[in-house]
Amino acid sequence: MDNPLACARVRVLLEPFVDGDLDANVAEQVRRHLVTCAECRRQHDQAISLPFRLKALSSPAPRASFAQDVMRAVAPARSMDRQVWTLLAPEALLAGFILWYLSGLEGLSSIASGTFNDLLGLAGGSLPSVPPVDVVLVIALIALTCIAGYHLSLLIRVAPTSLQSRRHA
């Protein structure tokens, strides 16, 4: 016959006993001990009621303004999302202008030959003259690069939300 369990041992086993997690032999020993020990029976009753008391635990209500507070807190993220889309307009405008100015491969080759002539001019010692329309192009390119860089930084910041949304869409 198994040795009877001591009170200290039984009290450690009460929670697994209540949940039915003990093997049959140990559970039987706990049951036999509980028949004879009033103090452990009281602890056993406590162990049974505790999960129900925990489930019934109440908490204070949040402030009435809680939902509005959260919506205010997410507002910067919302405006950032809007900004990401708004930036597409100036980018498209600048890209359109640059493409129009370059007008395809012909435009590109004329720019390349112009740059080559300028370099030749530099090698010859005299400064090349920069046509005013090229200055406009350079300004447009710089502006586009700056806006695109800022746009990219915004995209990186909002990436966890927007990129994953597109994945699920």
Place this chain on the structure above:
Amino acid sequence: MHAETLVDPRTVDARRVSTAGDMQGFAAAQLVQQATGGDLEAFEELIRRLQRRVYGFAYQHLRDSDEAHDLAQEIFVKLYRNLGRYDAERPFEPWFWKLAANTSINYRRKRVPLPAEATDESAGEDEANFLKHDPTLVEALAQLDPAYRLPVLLHYYADMSLEQVSHSLNVSVAAVKSRLHRARAQLRNSLAEAEEVGDL
């Protein structure tokens, strides 16, 4: 028959769905889908549905109304930022409570604990009423180690299954069971001690 088999989730506005029984989880998932698509009213509705439980969870974890407000707010802001990560094929609540549990763990790490006396003095009327309900258990829960308190709150307060808690805390189901057993044993001992003191 379950409502899911009768309706196409994509065609239903979750704000009009009944809140009864198993429709709740479905409605929450539907609200999340609408919020992910940029519907802010749906997100606000989602907050209203979850705020009581999330605030309660935060309060039981921190025992301070201002800090609970901050933590609950942080949980919802994180939810908003991570809406796109939610997989609509899976149930919403376990995913959400995992996010809530992780946010709570990080929040506790960076917080500066307040003196207990200051907390009690600053308690509002609603908070004072709450403290009258099973005060010995509330006190015992507050004394519990956070590593034990979190699974208790997730399982008994947020009503998550053992598997969901294990997934939320990145531990095995056996480890969750063991923590719950130890937590309940500690709570039981605290309650017994409190009763003895009360009897004196």
